Amino acid sequence: MTASIGTALLFIAFLAALYGAVASVLGARLRVPELVVSARNAVIGVAALVSLAALALIYAFVTHDFSLKYVVAQSTRSQPWPYLFSGFYGGQAGSLLYWSLTLALLAAVAVLIHFRADRRLIPYVIATLMAVEAFILAVLNFISSPFETISPVPPDGRGLNPLLQDPGMLVHPPMLLAGYVSVSIPFAFAIAALVTGQVDSRWLRATRHWALLSWLFLSLGNLLGAWWAYHVLGWGGYWGWDPVENVAILPWFAMSAYVHSVLVQERRGMLKVWNMALIIVAFNLAVFGTFVVRSGILASVHSFAVSEIGPYFFGFLAASLIISLTLLVLRLPQLRDEHDFDSLLSREAAFLFNNLLLVAVIVVTFLGVIFPLLSEALQGQRINVGAPFYQQVNGPLLLAVVALMGLGMLVPWRRGAARALLRGLRSTLAITALFTVAAIALGARSPWTILSIAACAFAFVVALREFHRTALALMRARQTGYPAALLGVFRYNRRRYGGYLVHVGVALIGLAIIGSSFFQTERSVSLRPGQSVQVGQYTVAYQGLTTVNEPGKRRTIAAMLVRHGARSFQVAPQKVTFENWEEQPVSEVVIKTVYPQLDDVYVVMAASGADGAASFHVFVNPLVAFLWLGGALLVVGGLISWWPEAAPVVADARAGRTAPAAAASS
């Protein structure tokens, strides 16, 4: 029953999406506004239909309807209810349904908001979004349906992979997929601008908030993914440059570059072609990400060839790249920049260089991701590209990005004066030097380490300095106290200072990465009860094992005592074996952050023997706490920057006093 309803809903949604794509273009070409209105209604209809289909799948999960193949694969009767929801997007068909749901909802909201204001663009925005939606719905209808039935109906399901039965997995995939999907909105506006020839900055302003929203989703998706990996995978780190992680961060790099380069176009009418190209790349990277994660292409080119959806995604990706790049090339004559660069020492130049660096990171990472496939196809020998490659190539590039991030906040638009800049920087540089020397004192030795710390410290100090400077000026102008002025900074220019808060976050994340990659200490040992191991300045003593049986799983718990100086605390790493998944036990890692050193003591039980002996990996990871703190600041800063401007500003703009509104958008 649920299966047939779901199938029918998805099919009607597919037809409605196709109709929307065709009707909007016809309406615009033949100048029939009614057709465009009906296309808009089709967008809303698709959103409603796909939402109902998603509800049908959730209903099937909640009622344990094992006549659905997908429900059998992703859940069991004993699975806790939150993980029934993660079952929804745990497999290929469900995650594609989630993809199409998010796109349908975002498209409906975007079309409703922009229908009047961007009348000339909107038909092609609808057409682009509905074409993408129709593709995903076609895959869902004809190739990989979550409503496929199975007969005879099994009494219970196989269940979700135990690694995914974790709170991190409840939030990470939906955020990341939403990030992928939301790149479509600015992309659709860019395509509409190219088709209509309305290539002034209007499409950019219309999509400013959408681009930032997408960046926010991608940031959250990646941060939560890192958090999940750190707490669940048990190898002592949060980022392994795994191909799946790489394709998740690629669109983030592209959008990070984009939210900066659009500022240059808005303010100076420059980098027009660059912005178009960047959003096209970002969208295609997002599709590539979905495609890579869901097609099995990573396992091998051979499994890709036999994968159900692989060839279709590949075809879509090729078509989308060819169409969008052709449009871009045809419009090149209209995409002349309005100004030249005035000076190397200007904010626009800093943005341009930062963009170039980020694009280099994207290209190199992309090469690394596809190289195993290339080598297998061309040489017959699969060559693995792991973390060491990315660390060596991306490390220096990202270091330069951070350093330029600091410099970018200092130089003014158009042209800065080197001498004045240096004079203003005296104390900033002094404080940066102080940080660096302190780092050397704490054990930094290699030039790379010292340079990285200096770059992060510089960006951090500069961002704080900008807050401080502006707060002082506001304090004076508004006769308020310092704390009020410091908060007022965000209201004075929400977009800019939200962005600077993001920069503070990025600098902290940089420090966390430096701390945990250059200063990690680790030991892998086999211990009998009563024995202990020394890791860095921590002594970890193993006391013994206990086993607890729970419904659906068995826990083995180790009791351990960690001593550090005069302090000590108890930790209990566990190993959990799930029913149906005996060959894949999951370690429950213990992570204890020690203050004020900010060391994470990270203990994993690798294996346990019958005689009570057990083997452990013990890591001491300094500064990882900064990753989560920096991540939180980054998200909050992004939100502040994204938050729509307050009403009075809009009122001013309507009254013809455009200056404050325009300046607030700088």
Add this chain to the structure above:
Amino acid sequence: MRRGLGLETHHFHPSSLPRGSGGYALPTVVVTVALAVLLAAVTLQIGWDAARADAIDERTVTIAKQLKCPVCQNVPVAYSQSQLADEMRQVIRDKLTQGESEEAIIQYFVDRYGEDVLLEPRRAGFSLLLWLAAIGVVAFGGAVVGIVLWNWSRARPAAVATAAPADSPQSPAGALEELFEEEFARYKRDKRS
């Protein structure tokens, strides 16, 4: 404190800059403190070196980090929880104890599992292409930057050396910015008088 954060100088309006009276006090203090801390650091380091951990264990991890666990998805042998990785770690430890070199041990695994076992592609043969491509990308980016720089420096000789002109409020966007900068400059003048 305010002085210490670089407030007395301001790059938008160089004309309003105060001529430094005692502005070098802070750097002098910083250098003194820095030297003192550096000295302390060197002393500490000597102590730390003395307390270094067991060499075989450390070398095992170093080697195991370079190998991919053949039955996992991109997880180094060092951290994999699979049975196979556990055995591979034991093999590394045994071979190290027998005095084999790091290169020999890695070659042993490459012979058994193929080049796929290496996490970092070798800098030889077909894998060299990847490294060359990566270097090529960075070099190409560098060349683009270089050309841009060269064009600018030709188009505007000595532009950077001249003092910055005030961002003229011809665009409405610059207007409030302008007001703010003026306000800031006035604030600094008042503070001094």
